[in-house]
Amino acid sequence: MHAAARILIVEDEFAVAMELEDRLENLGYDVVGHELRGREAIQRAEETEPDLVLMDIRLDGRMDGIDAAQQIRTKLHVPVVFVTAYSDDETLERAKETAPFGYVIKPFEERELYASIEVALSTHALERRVARYRDDLRQILDGLNEGTAMTQSDGKLTFVSRSASHMLGKPPSALTDRDWTSALPFPDDTLAVLKRRMSNDSQTVVPVTIEHDDDTQVRLEVSVRRDPRDDSRHIFTFADVTDVHEMRRMLDEKTEFNDIVGKSEPMQQVFQEIRSVASVDATVLIHGETGTGKELVSRAIHDASSRHDGPFIPVNCAAMSKDLAASQLFGHRKGAFTGAVDDHEGYFEAADGGTLFLDEIGDVPLEVQRQLLRVLEERKITRLGETTSRPVDVRIIAATHRDLLEEVDAGNFRQDLLYRIRIARVELPPLRARRSDIPLLVRTFLRRGRATMGKDVERLSDDAMRHLLDYEWPGNVRELRNAVESALIRASGPTLEKEDLPPEIKHDGRISSTRSEPESEAERVRAALEQTNGNRTEAAQLLGISRATLYRRLDEYGIE
């Protein structure tokens, strides 16, 4: 029994109030007073802060018990039990709006009154406990480094923790009571990814960079999950990873140059060469097998050069028809030949002030090679059908997968042009000569593929990675990127399995024939260590060799 509960009586008939007071005291309650009118009742409640108010509905004065109860409830957290002779529907409806804790109809038994008071006191105690938990929870969420925001079922944000509001750069009042898609200051593609995460119940984090009003950039990782208490509502969590992101970016800078990924020795050398040729304006010849990134390198040189604000025009010479090559490169005048219906600007003029990338230069017809040489020497072009020349300020970067010296010997390429274009050279290694870049490239393509395809694939199984490391890669990085993308399409879980790989890679048929070559083997060992973060036991497992053999090979190849 709630012996010490303090009760305020509000009753307009003095005799009834006295009787009620007696009864309550008999039941062991402490009566803090009784009032006849609403106004005084409110005042007395404020002064005495009782545990419960017993309220008659009909009172002396202008204010009735329901109005008084209403005001007491908004000012104090005190439960009110109505004690009244009135139980008509209208009175009942009005009384309900004050969320009373009980309604006892006169005349009543003492036991009835006692039960109502006890139920009201315990319900109220329970409500207070729930409210305290809610406050505690909010305080805990507010104090966490991780930010939290909650939605109700229609998508409106109902709560945004202090740290979340700080990370998002907006006060909670600018975020709550609005649909999350318009409240969260994220770009459309991030909102779309979050929506997908919501519908397929995936909690993978979504990275996003936002800009605050003071122009500072903040990098966040956002995840969203269903509220376990009600699965039509959602809970967002935000982590501020700006510092980590910046550190990662600084580390990545070493492994990425203008989208060109590579950590291996040969690629580090390529990055160095790009930097040095970008600083001069000389013609460059890039040599490398198909798919090794010749165009990427050419763009990187342009971007790092003083011409970076000018145009970059890539031209695939292998795709130009023999007859039209000269007009495509140098332009023509209307009527210069049948079909020349208009004046036409060629690629050289289009690239004026910038860079012209002549891919597959080995495929340019001999006659056009002669004209090219002249343009490179004189820095002027003459459109077909015109007699006067125009000056052009263009840097040429040429690329080929052919051995141009052999082409010169075979009479397919002009020697003087070769000397002219290879003033600076960049040699791109085939992927099989830098297998240690494979894990990094795979991670990069997985990350990019995840973002564009919306698949939550995090990693590759060891078996799948072993096949990628063993494969010959005739199509080089392009083939690797295609393999990862097609595997992503097939993947059904968070891990890419061997079965998801294209057939030529997952079947052992074309596995490296150069396995026994020391260079290639050393690269495989480096790749395995890269994949396992230097863990030698796991690297040996990945390579399918014993730890002892791995140690012997590390020694043999001088790998630290």
Ligand SMILES: Nc1ncnc2c1ncn2[C@@H]1O[C@H](COP(=O)(O)OP(=O)(O)OP(=O)(O)O)[C@@H](O)[C@H]1O
């Ligand atoms: N080092 C690399 N890092 C990241 N992506 C690369 C790298 N090398 C090549 N790629 C990717 O492989 C594909 C082929 O690259 P690119 O077109 O530059 O090669 P290429 O040598 O010019 O090919 P081709 O000989 O067929 O013209 C592109 O999608 C490119 O993004």
